[in-house]
Amino acid sequence: MAIKYIPYFKDAIQGQALLDNFVRTKRILKYADNNEVKERIERGLPLYETEVTEIVGKESDNLVIRGECISACAYLKENNIKVDLVYIDPPFASGADYAKTVYIRRNPRIEETIKKAEEKLEIEDLKTFEEKMYGDIWNKEAYLNWMYENLMAIKSIMSEIASIYVHLDWHICHYVKILMDEIFGEDNFKNEIIWHYSWGSRIETQWNKKHDTLYMYSKSEKFYFNANEVLEERIISEKTKNRLKYKGAMITDRNKGRGDQEKALPTDVWYIATINGMAMEKVDYSTQKPEALLERIIKASSNKNMIVADFFGGSGVTAKVANDLGRKFIHCDIGINSIETTRDRLKETGASFKIMDIKDGVNLYRNPIQTMDKIKSLIPGLKNEDSVSEFWEGAINDSKLGLVPVYVPNLMDSSTKLLDIVLINKVINLAIPELPDEIKKVIIYYIDIIDKKEINDFIKENLGREIEIELRDLKEILSETVVDDVLEYRILNNEIVIDSFVSDRIIRKINEYNEKMKAQFIVKGGKTKFIEISEEGLELIEMVSLDCTSDKGIWHSDEEIKINKLGYTIENGIKTKKFWDGKIKFLKRPLRIKIRNISGDEIIFNVI
Structure with missing residues (x-):
């Protein structure tokens, strides 16, 4: 259980999720569980033990935290860590399930596979199955009370100059706006930002939905904002002089007749393209947001060395962009897939950070x-x-x-x-x-x-x-449900050779997939592609990491090979055009081996 409960604020909390100060809305927004929220908030933030599981790069204040938002905020508050900018992209209460596509890697033991890999293959040729990452399925009462509690926790660790951007869509944004008025104060509401994009629905029976909404609030009237960092360039030509351009995104200029200027102040309607399948920044995370969106927010609402936090971190775009721009970052998410995606993404950019696990006692599968x-x-x-x-x-x-x-x-x-x-x-x-x-x-x-x-x-x-x-x-x-993966390996000179790898959890998942395919085969009477795994099972490995520094405690990835979905290797954070051969080299004899399978489970083996 929690070590203790930390008060959200020094003074008693006034108001709660039912919005007592909005008399006109009581009948509309009086939710069943509001007293439960009030009790928890009065008790405080639950503080659990934390464990540093890995240090990447140099010693740093940057954090990647696996845990829930309120537990992460409890840790930050207990350690007197204040954040200067918050961006969150929480669930939208949309009723959607989000899944991760799991790609079977190529078996490095089969010569024909290597030869085929050298040919240009379409992504559809790869064998895949899906795993649910999280379910965005809430009733309105539960969602709003959950959001209220998380927003209160976030506010409690924001600095006096901090601001927060909450990214939502049409499903729930209007309700959350009222919650934020209650929590941050109506006077601290700064902007409703419209992110417009071309991707989305294509229907003829109503207006097509092509935007998300971001609400910007400040902690106080002293909030940091620098419009000069995101000035929008005016293109000087007869055809385009009344348009603004930011990073290739065209936005209509409504200040006609005021003369042509080289720069213009930013507006609250942004056209930024979503990430397409060929984008260099794409990391195969279903809710990934474009770096250009976060770059705009971080440039305007923070300065170098300020702390930027994302408590529903997802693909790690906030941490990655913050690091690129010279800010400190805190990434938090409950899903192990988020932590691993962010960890690998940051490592490739040369970032330094600590990975921490909040020990709340729950042994989740992956999420x-x-x-x-x-x-x-x-x-x-x-x-x-x-x-x-x-x-x-x-x-x-x-x-x-x-x-x-x-x-x-x-x-x-x-x-x-x-x-x-x-x-x-x-x-x-x-x-x-x-x-x-x-x-x-x-x-x-x-x-x-x-x-x-x-x-x-x-x-x-x-x-x-x-x-x-x-x-x-x-x-x-x-705690009794996890069946450990099994690894067989040899040490030859200065390299480890992986002979075989067995992952019971993945094999069961593949068997479930094949059973579904059998049913389709019977119904359709056509050909069905089943997933078959080799005896060696090496195609179930996504990453091999060696710790040559310590045989226990914090992980040090002294040597590392990650295999992407096309079979190419990323060696110590550097992308290559080489295919994995089932081996990993080392300079100093390793003390531990860490294997990550294609579903994201990681297991550590002590070297004998």
Whole structure:
């Protein structure tokens, strides 16, 4: 559980997610769980133990943090770290699932594969399957309370000259705008920025959606902003003199008749192209944003050596651009794919940073949605049950007790991770009364618990019917589910030769994919391409890293080879046109080997 709870601010919090100071909106924005948010905020930010897992480059204050936004803010606040600019691109409450395309690498042991790789292959020729990264599926009440809590946490670690840009779209932006008025103050609202792009829907029954919205707020009236860093060039010609150009993006000039100038002040409507499939900066991350967008924000709202933070960091574009522009950066995300993508992206640019893991006790597969997908198979006997409400994940049929409903916290919603009085009160007064009278027991799984004795005392005092509530720690189940990958290797002179690699998790995923393909084959009666893995299994490896410095603790990647989806190697951050041969060279004998498989799981082996 959390070490302690750190107050958001010195003074008591006034107002909450239901927006008490907006009397006219109470009937519209009075959400069911607002009291739960207030209780958590009054308790404070949950501070967990943290572990530095790797140092890349020189010793640096730059951070890449795996963990949730509020936990990362707790760490920063405890260590008196203030940030000067925040950009966040949180989930949009769009109802969409986001998936990562996993590419099977080429097997370096098969000569024919190498020869074929030397030919120019289309990307469609590569064998792939998809894995969910996260689900942007929320009801409005849960989403807004979650956003409120995160925005409050972020505000608590912003410096007095800081500003924040919140990137949203039409699904939820109008609601979040009201939340931000409440949290930062209406007077600190600076801009509604429209990012216009050509990519998107193509329909004839309504106006096509071709923009996102960014809200800019400051922490105080002293916020930093330098328009001269993003002046827009005026093109001098008869045909184009009334247009502005920024980085190749044309924007209409509405100041006609004022004379031609070489530079013009920036506007709040930006045309910046989205990332196409051929872009050099593309890193195959489904929600990746263009560097030009972040460059504009960081140049205008920060100076060199200021700290730029992104708490839903995704592809790492904020950290990468901040580093390019001489700023310090903090990247935070809960998904391991985000951390690895950002780590590799920054390493290729020569950045220095620490990677930290927030030890909240949850052993996720690679991200919360994959764990949630697995939970039903992890809890023995758990099945869907129509006779219980959506509050329950399902039920177990017990031979003596009959039906036993089971509650499981939603790992994609940090507000459900902590079992506290608010949650157990909801169980007792809302969830249990809806159950049939014959139910004699319920099981409540938790990830973190505020005080088990306090919870049990509350249950005894408030439970109004004959029913047993059993509390179980979900972490005990999750920690037993990981099956380690298996590596066989040899050391010959100054190189390690990988003989074979087995990843049970990936093989199971491939088998699931092949089963789906079989079904399609039967239905369509046509040819179906199955994924087949060689006996060596080397095509399941994405990266090999050697630590020649230490046999425990913080990882030092003294030698490293990453294999991209086309089979080319990136050696110690430098891209090459060489194909991997299943080996990695070293100057000093390695003490540990780290293997990252193509789904992003990493495992460390001590060299014997």
